[in-house]
Amino acid sequence: MRATDTLIRLLAGLIFGLLAAASIAAEPVMLDMQLRLIPAKRMLEGSANLKLPAIANRRIAIDRRARLATLTVDGQPVRLRRWWRGDLEIRAIPDGASSVEMSWQLPLSPVPEEASHRDTLGDDRATAGSDGSFLPASARWYPGLQVGQDDGLQRWRVTIDVPAGQRAIVPGRLVEEAEASGYTRTVYRMDVPAAGIDLMVGPYVVLERAIKSVDGRTLKLRTLFHPRIADLAEGYLDALGAYFQRYEQWIGPYPYDDFSVVSSPTPTGFGMPSLTYLGVDVLRLPFIRGTSLGHEVLHNWWGNGVYPDIRQGNWSEGLTTFMADYTYALDEAPEKARVMRMGWLRDLSAIPPGKGLALNRFTARRHGISAAVGYGRAAMVFVMLRDRIGNAAFDRAIRRFWRQRRFQVASWADLQAAFEAEAGESLQAFLTPLLTARDLPTLALSHGDAGVMLHQSAPHHALRVPVVADPAAGKQTLMVGISGPEVRVEPPAGTRTLTLDPDFRVLRRLARNEAAPVLREINLAGVASLMVLGDERVEAAAEHLAERLLDRTPRRRSPEAPPGDGPLLVIGTATEVDAWLAAHGHPARPQAVSGRGDAQAWAGLTASDKPMLVVSGSNADALEAAARSLPHLGRYGWVVIEGGRSIDRGQGAAKPQVMSVPTAAPQAR
Ligand SMILES: [Zn+2]
Known part of the structure; x- marks a missing residue:
């Protein structure tokens, strides 16, 4: 898992019903909204006009806390009928009706004080504050069309007023900006059918640069950064320019006219059509513009340009990982790409037989196993596919797929068809087991x-x-x-x-x-046991550390008990850890961490070959401090920590399977 992985808006499975029901090109929902958001008061006011597609089973939903001021269908006042999934729902839409008008107010939640990346990925509350407001579509802060159980695709025009000094953005093309009577007004249009609308507001400094697209259009690249990181903007625009050039040449024209990098006060990572929303602290990390930024840019082709049919497996993370993260590693050195492939295989190999996930069942990253599958396993399929059909056919297939499937839902089968057309051979026997098997062969x-x-x-x-x-x-x-x-x-x-x-x-x-084993394997092999070696203060630090390190609540195991046959997390003071290792016949702590720092962590194997993670500290405080950095160091085999910061880390060497061939063995003549 990358340190700053983002969640792209996965809509495909959700909109499938609508696509089947009606031609979206002929009858999109057109949503025209006027909004006013006052971050300091945490209040949103809006009015909206929806032009409805003529299909059955239409509903409009909005957050239950919304206070509706007016609501009409084709000009006639309407009442709300019932609650559904906790949202306010308008079901009384007569079949022939073609428009809904609504005005509403919505109180917003405060921005959480301290939130981890894991928390923010699953949070769908609309939050507001002077340092940044985020209203994700999933918070249903505006009236959205639903068809059956699914969200509808829509085009939109959104006009947003925010107090001067603040700046608002939603996905789409910026068509107007103006200052008047203490407010900044911006107007955005989304001209192609897209999923939900996420709204971001912050005290942004905006920098803009125009570039030419491969098909001759002007593309506007922007940064909307908090003043405290405004000095990073030029560097980000440089990097963006290079990514757009690379992917337009490789795949085809960028599907939108604008792209913005927007900073968030929380450690968020989201990718949306035409923008990415990344935490201020994430943007400060020097490696982000060389890795995650390109990954997010590429999602405008894969994910937000062609929509994965997630009911048949989300291929977009694998293809994006292959064409972004993996490609950057290859650019640097073949060895770096080899280490990346080895890492994917190592993570997948740590998943116990029978516990894997077939690629056609992956929807989105939820835990270690789904990440290993959806990113690494899927990316390996593209590595093998390119090895098999060659670079030229691979690249032609990518361009064909883009030409034919842009702004449509596509499945692995559609990808396969594009690759078969360009390779001139059936890939069925090759791809079917890769996509449908739960486990991997040895x-x-x-x-x-x-x-x-x-x-x-x-x-x-x-x-x-x-x-x-x-x-x-x-x-x-x-x-x-x-x-x-x-x-x-x-x-x-x-x-x-x-x-x-x-x-x-x-x-x-x-x-x-x-x-060689790495720290994060502990999360791939089932529910871990936690063994604590130390007094009550060590106990408390260990509980906290375990919570940060493990996807699932561990079973507790007393130091006197046998180590068991599952994955094991051992946390304790250095003396007790060393004594325990010796008493149970485990190898002593690795040379690389010996006598260094005030805390050390390393990966090994239990007696039953399950992942074992050992965290050793000179005292409870050192263990407590290690909880800050250790969760981000999962891809290493060993780590040395001093005062909560990692001062050295590394990984054991790979040991490929080598077999001696006896001279007596029959050999080719
Ligand atoms: Zn991604």
Whole structure:
């Protein structure tokens, strides 16, 4: 999981019913709203006019706290009929009616004082304050059309007045801005059918830069930053320019006319059509503009440009991870990309058999397992696909998919069709197990009377596995095709060793120790046990630390009890930790962390080969302080912490599966 992953607005499954019911191009909902938001008073006033599509089963919903001033359907006053999902719902829309007008007031919640990224991802309250207001569409702060159980797609024009000094933004194109009588008015239009409207307001300093798109339009890039980070704006605009150039050339024209990076007072990360909303502290991190920013820009093609049909699996995170994060790693060095692939496979391999998630069941990141699958496993499919069909066909397929599916819902099957059309071959046998299997196969080499064999456990995938042979003439990579339980390998004469997939290019369950363990694996292997080694103060610090580190509430295990057969989190003072490790036959703390810092953490394995995470501190305060940084260091194998900050960290080396080939083994002539 990346430190600043964002949640893109996933609408696809939700709008599917509407798409099936009516042609959205012919009859979009057109929503015209006038808003006034006073952050200091935490009050929103609005009036809206909705032009309704002529389809059955239409409803309008708004937050139950909204105070409706007026409500008419085709000019006739209407009353609210009933409550639904906690929202106010207007059901009395006669079949022939074509417009709804409404005006309302909505009190907003205060901005939470301290919220973690995990909290803000799931929070759908509309909040307001002078340092920043955020009204997510899911808070139903405006009257939204629903069809059946689903949200409707819509186009909109939104006019927003905020006090001078504040600045408002919603997804779409900025068409007007003006100052009058103490207010700043901005008007945005969304001209293509899009999902819910998120509204952001803050004391922003706006910087704008115009660039030319590949199809000759003018694109406006903007930063809306808090004054305290305004000096970062130029750097962000430079980075944005490069990303737009890259992705327009690679995929096709950017689907909107504007793109804004908007700062948030909370540690938020959201991607929406034409903008991304990132926490001030996130934007300050030096690596964000080199990684997460590009990922968010790319979501305007994958996610907010072509909508994943999440009922059949959300492919957009995998494709975005592949074309953003993975591509940037490749730009830097092939080794960096190899480490990324190894990390994906390691995380996936930590998921116990039977507990995995098929790619066609992934919807959105909710916990460690869904992240490992939706991002890493899906990105590996694209790695293998490109290895199989070549760069040129891959890139043509990407452009074809974009040309044909823009502003439509698309599934893995649609992606497959685009790749098959450009590769000129069926990919069915290759892709079906990759997309539908819950578990991953293991691969192993053996030799015996039958010669050298490559074995694959169930579920069997159709793979081309690189096996590196080392005859005297120099290393040679054999591509071994396998689609069942085993296949014979023919090493060249003089081969002494065979190494299985040393570059981690095949989606598979790694052998034990093939990749060195990392801290976050503890969250992938089921509910962990927590063992605390220390007094009551250590106990309290450990509870807090465990809460920050673990996705799920751990089982408590007393130090006297046997270590059990699940994942294990051990937290304690250095002396007690060392004594416990020795008493239970575990390896001593790694050299790299020994005698350094006031807290150390490292990953290992329990006696039953389950992930073990050890956190050792010189005292309770050191453990308490470690809780700040440790949750962000999950991708390392070991970490040294001093005063709550990580001063060194690293990862053990990969140990690919190597098999010696006895000279007696039959070899190719
Ligand atoms: Zn993403």
